[in-house]
Amino acid sequence: MPMRPLYIIPIPPTPPIPGRLPEAFVSRQGLFSDEEMDRIQQAALHRESRRVVVGLDNKVDPDGNLSFVRHLPPNKEMQWAYQRILDVISELNARHFQFDITGIDEPLYHVTYEGNEKGHYNWHIDANAPDRPRRKLAITFQMSHPNEYEGGDLEINMTGIPVTAPKERGTLVMFPANHIHRVTPVTKGTRCALVTWIVGPPFK
Ligand SMILES: O=C(O)CCC(=O)C(=O)O
Numbered sequence: 001m002p003m004r005p006l007y008i009i010p011i012p013p014t015p016p017i018p019g020r021l022p023e024a025f026v027s028r029q030g031l032f033s034d035e036e037m038d039r040i041q042q043a044a045l046h047r048e049s050r051r052v053v054v055g056l057d058n059k060v061d062p063d064g065n066l067s068f069v070r071h072l073p074p075n076k077e078m079q080w081a082y083q084r085i086l087d088v089i090s091e092l093n094a095r096h097f098q099f100d101i102t103g104i105d106e107p108l109y110h111v112t113y114e115g116n117e118k119g120h121y122n123w124h125i126d127a128n129a130p131d132r133p134r135r136k137l138a139i140t141f142q143m144s145h146p147n148e149y150e151g152g153d154l155e156i157n158m159t160g161i162p163v164t165a166p167k168e169r170g171t172l173v174m175f176p177a178n179h180i181h182r183v184t185p186v187t188k189g190t191r192c193a194l195v196t197w198i199v200g201p202p203f204k
Pocket residue numbers: 111121126140141154181182183193195
């Protein structure tokens with residue numbers, strides 16, 4: 001199989017900001033106005049969707065994951081959104097993690113979990129494929145109003161006690177990609193999120 005080219009959108013560097021490692025995740029609210037959120041959502045919904053595949057064999061596995069994904073490429077229409085998201089990620093990393101990061105190596109994913117099929121993503125870590133750059137930080141950007149769905153909690157289990165990420169529309173949640181996490185089944189309505197990973201050289 002031909003190897004996908006290394007697709008890196010560089011992240012703007014931010015000097016370290018004194019702070020401490022968060023308990024499980026960090027979050028930032030209000031990155032976009034409601035109108036901007038609608039624009040991002042519409043741009044994503046115009047893209048073709050496919051079932052998410054997971055695991056070492058990259059298959060659809062309804063026990064592990066039941067959701068749809070769409071790419072949101074960094075084209076002219078979406079450059080402004082990418083810019084803002086990457087700026088905030090850079091700042092949050094400088095403040096809370098100070099990991100050595102280079103950027104993202106694939107387009108943002110727009111994910112949809114449907115209540116009528118109990119869409120979910122079981123416990124997992126976000127490992128990279130062996131031939132891809134190391135995933136160091138996982139990002140979820142909440143695209144749905146919490147009153148549009150039930151269930152669909154993003155839970156991160158760093159200490160043995162899972163914590164639930166904030167659900168407000170427009171909240172960016174960031175955590176180390178090797179922390180085990182899941183999305184509990186959506187039992188009503190629809191939950192959408194934008195997902196990406198920040199890559200960088202392996203930890204030393
Ligand atoms: O839907 C989410 O918020 C997280 C999805 C996720 O964990 C993943 O795609 O690896």
